[in-house]
Amino acid sequence: MTSLLVIIVLVLLAVALWQLTKIFDLTQVGSSTDTSEIATDKDNNVQGYLMFGFLAFLYIFSIYGLLKWGPLVLHTPASEHGGEVDNLMNITWVLIFIVQAITQLLLHYFSFKYKGKEGQKALFFADNNRLEAIWSVIPAVVLAGLILYGLYAWTNIMFVDEDEDTVVIELYAQQFKWTARYAGEDNVLGKANVRLIEGVNTLGVDMSDPYAQDDIVVSELHIPKGKKVHFKMRSQDVLHSAYFPHFRAQMNCVPGMVTEFAFLPVYTTAEYRELPYMIEKVANINALRAKKSAELIAKGGTALDPYAFDYLLLCNKICGASHYNMQMKVIVDTPEDYKKWLSEQALLVQQVKESKAPAAVEGAVQVDSLKGNDTTAVVKMAMK
Ligand SMILES: [Cu+2]
Numbered sequence: 001m002t003s004l005l006v007i008i009v010l011v012l013l014a015v016a017l018w019q020l021t022k023i024f025d026l027t028q029v030g031s032s033t034d035t036s037e038i039a040t041d042k043d044n045n046v047q048g049y050l051m052f053g054f055l056a057f058l059y060i061f062s063i064y065g066l067l068k069w070g071p072l073v074l075h076t077p078a079s080e081h082g083g084e085v086d087n088l089m090n091i092t093w094v095l096i097f098i099v100q101a102i103t104q105l106l107l108h109y110f111s112f113k114y115k116g117k118e119g120q121k122a123l124f125f126a127d128n129n130r131l132e133a134i135w136s137v138i139p140a141v142v143l144a145g146l147i148l149y150g151l152y153a154w155t156n157i158m159f160v161d162e163d164e165d166t167v168v169i170e171l172y173a174q175q176f177k178w179t180a181r182y183a184g185e186d187n188v189l190g191k192a193n194v195r196l197i198e199g200v201n202t203l204g205v206d207m208s209d210p211y212a213q214d215d216i217v218v219s220e221l222h223i224p225k226g227k228k229v230h231f232k233m234r235s236q237d238v239l240h241s242a243y244f245p246h247f248r249a250q251m252n253c254v255p256g257m258v259t260e261f262a263f264l265p266v267y268t269t270a271e272y273r274e275l276p277y278m279i280e281k282v283a284n285i286n287a288l289r290a291k292k293s294a295e296l297i298a299k300g301g302t303a304l305d306p307y308a309f310d311y312l313l314l315c316n317k318i319c320g321a322s323h324y325n326m327q328m329k330v331i332v333d334t335p336e337d338y339k340k341w342l343s344e345q346a347l348l349v350q351q352v353k354e355s356k357a358p359a360a361v362e363g364a365v366q367v368d369s370l371k372g373n374d375t376t377a378v379v380k381m382a383m384k
Helices: 002-027 041-072 082-113 129-158 210-214 269-273 276-298 335-343 348-356 364-368 375-383
Strands: 167-174 177-182 216-218 221-224 229-235 240-244 249-253 259-263 311-315 327-333
Touching: 041 082, 082 129, 129 259, 167 221, 167 240, 177 327, 210 348, 216 348, 221 335, 229 240, 229 249, 249 259, 269 276, 269 327, 327 335
Parallel strands: 167 229, 221 327
Antiparallel strands: 167 177, 177 216, 229 259, 240 249, 240 311, 311 327
């Protein structure tokens, strides 16, 4: 308590001293001849040229960034609508670049031209209606055009014809992984609710729903080339965002509601790997990895695996500590390969049944009834 009082007294003393110096300063007004804080013509000149220096820095850094990091951006879109998104993005970039280059030049040039000069008085200029109309109308028209084009593109991209033959897949987001559920033969997802989550039924699918009988749950996403895939997203815990950068698709996953996005893949994974830009990119990454591996081996570590391209589904909402690693591999197959892969996956209803079967029968018998390659899981379950 005493120390607190001492601190308060010291603070009050400091404030009193500060106030005293201010009063002293006020008594000196008029008698002081110190003009060091008033800019001279030389100061103004220096400031003017520094403005030009800053302008040069802006331009040079923009060009440098464009050349150095420009090639790192996403290249060829892998979905049908991707070109439209890229177009919109490119137009916006070009507009920003032109406007930025011109306005920055004018801003810095006029700052230099009308810099302060001794004896010079600023002109009082109230307004000019024509000038204001020009600089209001031009941006308004350009922005309105851009927004209208954006809205048109967005409605085009988001439109899903109810009668169109699509592949329906649920994406289930949770901290920190993705799970996919295929609607199966009937192409309708069974009902689901978090309250029904139990054992292997990690998505809370209502197993009494007739539509749920052919649902398939997997942790690696396979989609067919040339057919529209209709994703329905759910989240178990917090906001996530399903982001497919190569397909130019992104949609938030919101707890308590189902959000949707549909797109049509145009390159299989194998085809995309063969694109010249991708071959070059992968070669660059592997050259960097080889260099790093050599360093690691020299230090007694193990070499890095070589990189091969794969499409990814990422989470694009910072959703917690391991958000950075919330991803799922996406494989675009030919329609035949896709069909084959899907037919090899076990139905959820079977998995649930197996997991509830009495543990008396060990391993072998249980495996038969499973279609897929998930036999180890079933053996483990039977052993429990
Ligand atoms: Cu997330």
